[in-house]
Amino acid sequence: MSLPVRVATLVAAFIAVVAGGAFLVIHYLLGGPPVEDFTATSAGQVNVTMQEAPQTSVTSKPDWVSYFIKSPTTQQWVHTTLFKVPAGTRVNVTILGYDGCTPLRNPFWSKVTGTVGNVAYVNGKPQSVINSWSGCNVGHTFSIPGIGLNVPMATPPLTANLCGSSPCTAGPRTVVKFSFTTPKVAGDYFWQCRVPCGGGFLDGFGGPMQTIGYMTGNMEVVS
Amino acid sequence: MAAAAGDAPSGAQARGPGNHGEPNHGLRIFLIWLVVAVVADVLIWVVWGPHLPPGDMATASGGQQFDIKVMAALAAPVMAFVLIYFGYALVVWRQREGDEEDGPALHGNTRIQATWITVTSVIVLFLFAFGTYELTTAQGAGAGEGPSPIWKPNGAKPLQVQVIGQQWRFTYRYPQFGGFETTQLMLPKDQWVEFHVTSLDVIHSFWAYQLGVKADANPGTDNVAFTKPTQLGQVTVRCAELCGLWHGAMFDYGHVLSPAAFASWANSTRAQLASVTKILPPYATTYDPTVIPNINKAMAKAGIAGANGYYYPPQDPAQP
Numbered sequence: 001m002s003l004p005v006r007v008a009t010l011v012a013a014f015i016a017v018v019a020g021g022a023f024l025v026i027h028y029l030l031g032g033p034p035v036e037d038f039t040a041t042s043a044g045q046v047n048v049t050m051q052e053a054p055q056t057s058v059t060s061k062p063d064w065v066s067y068f069i070k071s072p073t074t075q076q077w078v079h080t081t082l083f084k085v086p087a088g089t090r091v092n093v094t095i096l097g098y099d100g101c102t103p104l105r106n107p108f109w110s111k112v113t114g115t116v117g118n119v120a121y122v123n124g125k126p127q128s129v130i131n132s133w134s135g136c137n138v139g140h141t142f143s144i145p146g147i148g149l150n151v152p153m154a155t156p157p158l159t160a161n162l163c164g165s166s167p168c169t170a171g172p173r174t175v176v177k178f179s180f181t182t183p184k185v186a187g188d189y190f191w192q193c194r195v196p197c198g199g200g201f202l203d204g205f206g207g208p209m210q211t212i213g214y215m216t217g218n219m220e221v222v223s
Numbered sequence: 224m225a226a227a228a229g230d231a232p233s234g235a236q237a238r239g240p241g242n243h244g245e246p247n248h249g250l251r252i253f254l255i256w257l258v259v260a261v262v263a264d265v266l267i268w269v270v271w272g273p274h275l276p277p278g279d280m281a282t283a284s285g286g287q288q289f290d291i292k293v294m295a296a297l298a299a300p301v302m303a304f305v306l307i308y309f310g311y312a313l314v315v316w317r318q319r320e321g322d323e324e325d326g327p328a329l330h331g332n333t334r335i336q337a338t339w340i341t342v343t344s345v346i347v348l349f350l351f352a353f354g355t356y357e358l359t360t361a362q363g364a365g366a367g368e369g370p371s372p373i374w375k376p377n378g379a380k381p382l383q384v385q386v387i388g389q390q391w392r393f394t395y396r397y398p399q400f401g402g403f404e405t406t407q408l409m410l411p412k413d414q415w416v417e418f419h420v421t422s423l424d425v426i427h428s429f430w431a432y433q434l435g436v437k438a439d440a441n442p443g444t445d446n447v448a449f450t451k452p453t454q455l456g457q458v459t460v461r462c463a464e465l466c467g468l469w470h471g472a473m474f475d476y477g478h479v480l481s482p483a484a485f486a487s488w489a490n491s492t493r494a495q496l497a498s499v500t501k502i503l504p505p506y507a508t509t510y511d512p513t514v515i516p517n518i519n520k521a522m523a524k525a526g527i528a529g530a531n532g533y534y535y536p537p538q539d540p541a542q543p
Binding site for chain 1 (some may be wrong): 387389390391392394404407416423425467468469470496498499502503504510517518520521522524
């Protein structure tokens with residue numbers, strides 16, 4: 001093999017290794033769901049609309065339950081659980097509950113906390129406690145431990161045929177609305193679901209429960 | 224070893240064992256070591272000791288601080304001897320300019336070897352006995368000792384607090400106040416606290432740093448730890464067991480209050496949480512979904528139940 005060929009081979013191999021490393025870093029370490037930006041306020045408030053769906057047919061994990069966020073710019077459902085809100089601002093949240101019920105493992109999280117008035121409006125009715133053990137009527141929760149926020153998500157009736165593809169645009173659902181005020185200090189606040197909804201994982205605690213973009217995510221508060 | 228130092232070569236002027244012109248290196252090293260060791264131990268005990276972790280906000284943490292002081296006071300003379308001998312050898316027995324002579328042959332010294340083995344053995348055995356004893360007293364009661372702890376406060380009526388680990392938050396249940404559950408850890412000063420640490424999902428570890436309490440939170444296990452807060456203030460609580468995605472964010476802050484302030488907080492919180500307390504399962508030292516009828520009924524309604532309270536059957540769809 002001539003010297004130029006050997007040099008060219010070496011250079012090509014080097015470039016391939018660097019490119020592979022860059023791909024791994026970008027794809028696995030820096031990649032992830034997009035961040036929806038709700039920092040543009042209207043009358044000093046922001047409106048966030050989300051849904052929880054019984055499956056994630058738009059991903060490689062179709063049998064995982066998941067949250068979706070409606071993009072404030074395109075009004076399209078985006079498969080992400082990351083969003084950005086301004087500090088010290090009232091956030092009005094609407095969550096469309098398309099998924100069925102799963103009892104809370106700890107009914108303590110049946111109580112609505114951290115919202116304005118410590119209530120959530122389920123299909124327009126104010127609720128301070130939604131007991132998931134009395135009738136299996138809670139599917140998930142939306143909880144931000146860092147600010148003491150916890151809202152159980154009420155579910156459609158037990159006999160309802162749940163939507164079959166996500167993001168759901170039709171099918172039985174509940175509408176849960178609540179408001180909270182973001183901290184005055186910028187920072188990251190993770191949020192999570194407290195219902196063990198990771199079907200197929202030991203006691204439901206794995207899979208979507210442990211994966212950003214499904215049943216847990218982050219609220220970035222910016223000043 | 225100190226006596227061996229006296230027998231060691233010291234360059235061109237050293238003439239080996241029995242050289243009467245050679246200073247008594249062993250005595251010199253011993254005297255230097257004695258002064259340094261005494262000064263170090265006084266500084267450790269008086270100056271550094273009160274600032275050693277985890278402080279003395281409670282009996283358990285104070286006990287741990289005392290244990291660390293004892294270990295530091297024992298370790299300092301040993302370390303001082305090693306460093307002094309090393310430094311003395313470097314300074315006194317270094318090769319001098321123009322010294323090309325070989326040193327004398329080294330020979331063993333039974334007395335020195337026996338002294339070294341005896342002293343180090345005594346230290347190690349003392350620490351073994353001391354540590355074992357400390358674990359059986361109030362000093363070691365802050366570590367979770369399972370459902371049957373070795374030590375219990377005599378005659379005192381402790382405040383019972385159940386610590387429930389769950390991804391990714393600790394909640395606290397107060398069975399002597401109607402069994403309410405809260406995310407706030409509040410404790411009264413000068414009263415024994417009996418923690419019952421458990422988990423309702425994966426393994427966590429309840430680490431209340433300033434209280435000297437660190438107890439594993441295992442599902443199905445009642446891990447008991449005792450402590451008595453002796454100062455008012457804030458307590459940092461962290462999970463000390465890698466427990467999933469947001470383990471690093473699983474922390475909160477507890478508070479030690481005056482007895483009156485604690486009673487006021489407990490009564491108002493009990494009333495405030497009454498609506499959710501009434502739907503909690505009856506207080507038990509562990510959480511076992513298989514014996515809670517309501518959760519089984521709810522799961523049966525949903526048609527998602529596995530067997531006996533477990534959320535998902537093994538075939539749904541595949542266990543990891």
